[in-house]
Amino acid sequence: MTAESRPLLALDGVCVAYRHHEVVHDVSLEVASGEVVALIGPSGAGKSSLLRAINFLEPPSKGRVLLEGAEVGGSRRSLDALRRDVGMVFQSFNLFPHLTALQNVMLAPVHTLGVPPAQARERAMQQLTHVGLADHAHVKPGKCSGGQQQRIAIARALAMEPKVMLFDEPTSALDPELGAEVLATMRSLAAEGMTMVVVTHEMHFAEDVADRVVFMADGRIVEQNAAGKLMRDPQHPRTQRFLNAVRNR
Amino acid sequence: MSTILSELAAGIPQTIGITLASFVVAAVLGLPLAVLRRSELWLVRLPAVVVVEVLRAVPPIVWLFLIYYSLGSTDQVRLTTLQAAVIGLGLIYAAHLSEAYRAGLDAVPVGQWEATRALALPRAQTYARVILPQALVVVVPPMATFAIALLKDSAIASVIGATDITFHAVQLTQQDLNGLGNFTVAGLLYIALGVPFALVARAADRVLSRRLVGV
Numbered sequence: 001m002t003a004e005s006r007p008l009l010a011l012d013g014v015c016v017a018y019r020h021h022e023v024v025h026d027v028s029l030e031v032a033s034g035e036v037v038a039l040i041g042p043s044g045a046g047k048s049s050l051l052r053a054i055n056f057l058e059p060p061s062k063g064r065v066l067l068e069g070a071e072v073g074g075s076r077r078s079l080d081a082l083r084r085d086v087g088m089v090f091q092s093f094n095l096f097p098h099l100t101a102l103q104n105v106m107l108a109p110v111h112t113l114g115v116p117p118a119q120a121r122e123r124a125m126q127q128l129t130h131v132g133l134a135d136h137a138h139v140k141p142g143k144c145s146g147g148q149q150q151r152i153a154i155a156r157a158l159a160m161e162p163k164v165m166l167f168d169e170p171t172s173a174l175d176p177e178l179g180a181e182v183l184a185t186m187r188s189l190a191a192e193g194m195t196m197v198v199v200t201h202e203m204h205f206a207e208d209v210a211d212r213v214v215f216m217a218d219g220r221i222v223e224q225n226a227a228g229k230l231m232r233d234p235q236h237p238r239t240q241r242f243l244n245a246v247r248n249r
Numbered sequence: 250m251s252t253i254l255s256e257l258a259a260g261i262p263q264t265i266g267i268t269l270a271s272f273v274v275a276a277v278l279g280l281p282l283a284v285l286r287r288s289e290l291w292l293v294r295l296p297a298v299v300v301v302e303v304l305r306a307v308p309p310i311v312w313l314f315l316i317y318y319s320l321g322s323t324d325q326v327r328l329t330t331l332q333a334a335v336i337g338l339g340l341i342y343a344a345h346l347s348e349a350y351r352a353g354l355d356a357v358p359v360g361q362w363e364a365t366r367a368l369a370l371p372r373a374q375t376y377a378r379v380i381l382p383q384a385l386v387v388v389v390p391p392m393a394t395f396a397i398a399l400l401k402d403s404a405i406a407s408v409i410g411a412t413d414i415t416f417h418a419v420q421l422t423q424q425d426l427n428g429l430g431n432f433t434v435a436g437l438l439y440i441a442l443g444v445p446f447a448l449v450a451r452a453a454d455r456v457l458s459r460r461l462v463g464v
Contacts, residue, residue, distance in 0.1 A: 057363055080369040088367035094360035098382045098460055107378060108368035160368065 006069050008033040008195055009054065009164055014063035016049040022061065023049050025219045031164070036196045038210035038227065040203070042242060046219040047199040048091075051166050054197065055086045067163070084112060087157030087165040091172050093149045095141040101128060101152045102137040105159045113160065120159075127155035131185050147178030151185050158189075165189065167198040183209075203246055207231040215239045253434045256421050260414035264442065267334050267403040267411060272396055274339025279346030284376075286351055297347075304344035310405050312337040317409040334406035342399050349391040353384030386457045393450025397443045404439075414438050 007030035016024035024046040031037050039047045052058040054065060056072070056079050065072045065082070072082045096104050105124035109115040115123070128134050131151040133144075141149050150170055157165060167186065171179035183205050190196060190209050200206055206213050207227050214224040215234070223236040234240045285297035304312075316337045321328030328336070357380050365375040407416035418435040422428045 055367055057366060083367055083369035086367075088364075090360060090364065090367075092360055094358075094364035096361065096364070096379055099378075107374075108370055111371060111374040111378065112369045156368075 007031055007066075008035075008068060009197070010064075010066040010069075011050075011054065012064040012066065014050065014053055014060045014065065016046065016053050016058050017061040018058075023219050024053065024060075026063070027216075027219075027221055028063075029214065029221065029224075031195060031197060033163075033195055034193045035212065036190045036194075036198065036210045038206035038213045039197065039199045039216060040201070040206055040213060040242075041216035041222075045216040047216050048168050049219075050216070051168050051197060051199050054164075054166055055083050055088055057088070080112075084160060085163045087160055087162035089150070089153050089157055089165065089167045089170050091169040093141070093146070093153045093173075095149055095153055095156070097141055100138050100140055101133060101144070101155075104141070104152060105156045108156070109159050124155070124159055127159045128152070130158065131155045132181075145178055146174045147181045150174065150178075150182045154182075154185055154189070164195045164197065167196065167200070169199050169201065171200070171202060201246075203231065203243075215242065217242070250430070250434065253421065253427075253430055254438075257414050257417050257431070257434055257438060260412060260417040261438065261442070263331065263406075263411055263413040263416075264400070264403055264439075267331065267338065267406050267413060268396070268400045268442075270331075270335040271338035271342060271403070272399055274335060275342035275346045275395070275399070276392075278339065278343035279350050282343060282347035283350035283354060286347065287354060301344040301347055304341050309338065309341055309402055310408060312341060313405055313409050330406065330409050330411040333409060334403070334411050338399060338402060338406070341402075342395060345395055345398075346392065349388050349395065350384070352391070353386075353388035354380065356387040357383045382460075386454075389450060389454050389457060393446055393453075396446045396450070400443055400446065401439060 009031040011027055011029045014024060014027045015022055023044075027046075027050055029037075039051065041047055049058055053060045056065070059074070067082055067085060072078055096107070099107065102121065102124050105127055106117070106120045109120040109123065110117055125134060125137060128137050131154055133148060133151055133155070136144060136148060136152070141152065144152065154170075170186070171182050174182060179202070183202060186196070186198070186205070187209050198205070198210065210227040212224060213227045213230040215222050215230065215236070215238075217238050223230065223234060223239045225235075230239070231243065234243055282297050282301055285293055286301065288294045288297075313334060317328060317330065317333040320326065321333045361379055361383065362375075365379050370379070403413060404415040407413055407419060410416070414435050418431045422431045425431075
């Protein structure tokens with residue numbers, strides 16, 4: 001494989017198990033630089049577990065994770081190197097409640113990357129501006145709407161200048177209107193060429209924004225295809241059943 | 250009454266000294282005990298569990314005798330009564346406080362830890378900037394309770410000869426046999442000394458909670 005065609009991120013035979021109960025079975029997936037991949041499927045399909053295995057929040061019980069061709073090892077140093085390059089956005093935001101939006105965004109650049117505080121502050125302001133929340137820089141998360149909190153969380157992840165962004169059901173905790181502003185932010189990120197892996201129940205987002213949609217069920221990838229193709233013309237009966245159920249809601 | 254008060258007042262510095270010094274020892278040593286006790290490795294966790302449980306299982310008065318009359322009375326080491334009391338009460342309350350710290354650490358949502366891991370935040374910064382500020386809100390009220398309990402337990406130090414309020418009350422009673430008056434005044438003094446702890450704790454609790462919710 002040449003350097004140009006090498007995937008930015010690759011999962012090779014990844015399994016995830018809680019205690020002895022395996023929830024992701026032998027999944028392999030490649031994500032090219034600049035690609036947006038949506039992971040869809042029923043609850044309990046293992047989508048979130050798979051996503052969390054990418055940055056080892058759930059260390060894979062088997063299989064390999066490769067970033068730019070380099071295998072991520074089990075040492076703290078190797079994990080930290082990976083996590084610096086992989087941004088994560090959580091379903092429940094997980095902002096630091098005692099810090100302002102700006103401090104939330106600055107924290108890791110200063111203490112993980114060692115960016116001088118003045119420079120980190122400037123960059124954090126840029127990121128907050130980017131997500132449309134420059135005016136909320138000095139407000140604590142508790143005073144922000146859920147949509148605003150999630151956009152601050154996106155800014156916090158972007159401040160590390162990651163190569164890949166992982167989104168774990170980023171709008172599931174939000175009402176539709178607030179979810180829409182988060183999706184708009186994600187759309188513009190995708191348009192800027194950010195590589196993204198998104199676990200989502202937002203079928204419109206998957207169809208419109210993702211380059212590729214991966215359908216998972218029972219801990220396995222059932223089917224994957226270009227977004228439009230999979231959403232309009234699913235091949236596997238399990239995918240058809242899921243998409244019909246979601247659309248007829 | 251006022252003569253009793255002036256006699257017993259001579260013990261106030263020693264009572265406050267033992268209480269504050271022991272509390273500082275406990276507050277500092279309690280934290281590593283709590284962190285070790287939450288380790289995923291049983292080899293790390295077990296010694297911390299044993300230390301905490303043994304410290305809490307033996308009566309404070311036995312600890313003070315043990316420290317003062319054995320460890321503190323060898324040829325190499327000679328402890329003052331104050332030092333022995335601070336070591337003993339400091340260690341016992343470190344065990345108590347470690348449990349309060351542990352509850353505080355457990356109260357920080359798992360998502361906060363996950364966010365620090367996803368950001369590759371170093372462990373020391375994770376505790377200092379993210380976890381402890383949030384755990385503190387939960388820890389302050391029980392800490393105040395322990396501070397007041399420690400103030401009262403400091404009276405035990407009088408049995409090894411620390412010249413605190415209780416020591417003076419005992420001495421005075423041996424002279425004038427006015428146990429009722431002397432120990433009533435001693436009790437009132439302990440109540441009075443406990444009030445500032447409660448007030449400081451309440452104020453700290455208010456400030457910390459407000460900081461966490463944000464303005």
